Amino acid sequence: MTTTRRRYLTRATDLSQVPAVAAFLRRLDLGDFVPEGLVSHTGRNENWSGTTTSGHAVFVKRLGGDSQDVRRRLRGIIAFEELREDAPGTTPRAPRCLGWSEEDALVAFEMLPLSRTGAELADAKEFDEGHARQIGELIGELHGLKPSGRVRLDASVPSQPSPAAFEALPLEIHRASSAAELRAWSILQQDTELVGAVEELRRVEAAAATCPTHGDLRLDQLLRSGPGFHLLDCEELRLGDPARDTGAFIGEWLHRAVATLPGPARNEPAGAVPADREVIARGARELHRVRPLVRRFHEGYASTGRPVTHGLQLQSVRFAGWHLMDRVLAQASQSSVLHPVQRAAMGIARTVLLTPEALLTTLGLKD
Template sequence: MALGEAGRTAGNGVERLLRGLSLGSLLPKRVVSYSGRNDNCSGPTTEGVDVFVKHLGGPAEDAERRLRNILAFEELLATASEWASQLRGPRCLGWSEEDLLVAFELVPSAVSGAERADSGDFTVQDAFRVGAAIGTLHGLDRVGRIRLDTSPPALPPVAALTALSLEKHRTASAAELRLWSILQQDEELAAGIRTLREREALAASCPVHGDFRLDQLLFAGDVVHLLDFEELRRGDPARDIGAYVGEWLHRAIGKLSGPGGGTDAAEAVPSTKEMLCRATRELARTRPLIERFRDGYDSAGRALDPALRERSAAFAGWHLIDRVLAQSVQRSTLTPVQRAALGIARTLLVSPAAVTTTLGLED
């Protein structure tokens, strides 16, 4: 079975899809399965092709939308000129709209951007390549020939800044409820998030990834691939740039507690002065990775609107909040480090113009 106990139907669909593509079938003893929002699997087939197969999970209507977005990226790539060679994704082998499956050629000897960052092997050259890839994506299809998703992104959820739905309130953890209480009661922060959504709606749109994280990068030697275009849409480029910056800030903030990790509220909390000193040191180490990303982005030749860097800083702030939200699921309290992340996110969202230079988004 290709996709685990929860995926018998999808597993049968995988067989149909691969055989229909003349790829044979997966070798059962060499299949690796992954679970999450989507059930995925990878392995060699009887025809000697290494594949990665994604099953789009969740409500059918939303899964169909996400499959259309993945296929729209393939269409963008197919119509791109040679100058767009800096933008790559694993080669799409085929898909099934009926079974909500899409198959890709497995990239050999590849590691994710998150793994590369964890090991300390993410270099300024890598940052440049990622910036060039994102900048290239943002410069594709300037005249809008390809039909892309134009629905407003779900996040940040502005309505939740006023009140949570009854269902969300019923199912949220104590830490999540505390976080939403902080967001709802901080009028300046809530206004910053609302302003960001308003400015995003007015920005000149282009193809954007829409859900960028370091684990959606795949490195094979010096080649970088972008993954998971389920939220591809025509939108504000600042969303992707801010997500990249936010990823590095999130990692830097995660180191603020020092030895022991500071992941539990019961651990000793560093003083405010000590935490600020650590934040400054970590940001100094992170800044070159943002500066070279910016250089790579600029090398793609896309014209920048005057407020792009400011909106990017604000989106980096939202990215921090989003990561804290994800971490607070099934927790009873917010940790000191998570509270520190919220404080930094607040600065980015309330006063984004004041931090673009500090972040490395401009000189």
């Protein structure tokens, strides 16, 4: 294993503390994990990857959270398996699911060898236009799947972005929020134009022609192994607005572009916000790099027969804006002070949500 790969690993929870995993693997006839070489990847849930005494390469994850939510997310994973099994034509590539246990909140997949996520490739500056096109195809294939009678896909609309949260944060979220997150929310809540833009996004979403969507797309949910990318982590799979996924791809690159923006200059106070014009100029330069990736993504998406209409592109950009805002809020939840770069990112996300047409032009998606 290379040192670069190590960066994306985390300390594995001692499996003797989680005996359900060994029992689960045995029930699936997969043997026991061999302790040598067992690793855990960074992720929302606990996970373990390694080879077993019976020679299988296995990735196991334990879904965290309350039992109702675990059941919902497990249902998403199972629905994805059923969708793929039932599809007559090309199905989106994904690691084979080896089994699950609702009682123990465990799910096992084949472990993909020599794999790297889209985020790892992007960090190493190795993410290229060919990769963008392959991911466009993968998402197009997912969106083109037709749920048969037995597959029960969640058709509810995702909870975020909730215009209600822009008016008043629910008490339980307020209690769990960091100072920086509360500061971010107070900025958002005073912004009536932004609230209007979020309402518009939700209106268009409610009227969209739905299809199976991943619902939580990020570059670390795409694993490249062998000939192409595999789709991971289908816990939020839903019948929904396709622009959520296509927008998330754009949003990931916006987020990366913004992460390169400078903090305050050395002689400025810590809380200073970099001058808007400077931020926008740098942002525009970074966006220029993103253009071909977004274009090739759409090319791959369209090659699967999915329509790429002006309406879809516009809504994708709105979702990209929300994706950026959501990533900033997630970062803020980890810190006490809202960093100037985060403030600047919120400003960019706001502009994208309010004037999606302008970003379409910047990204070269409009003639």
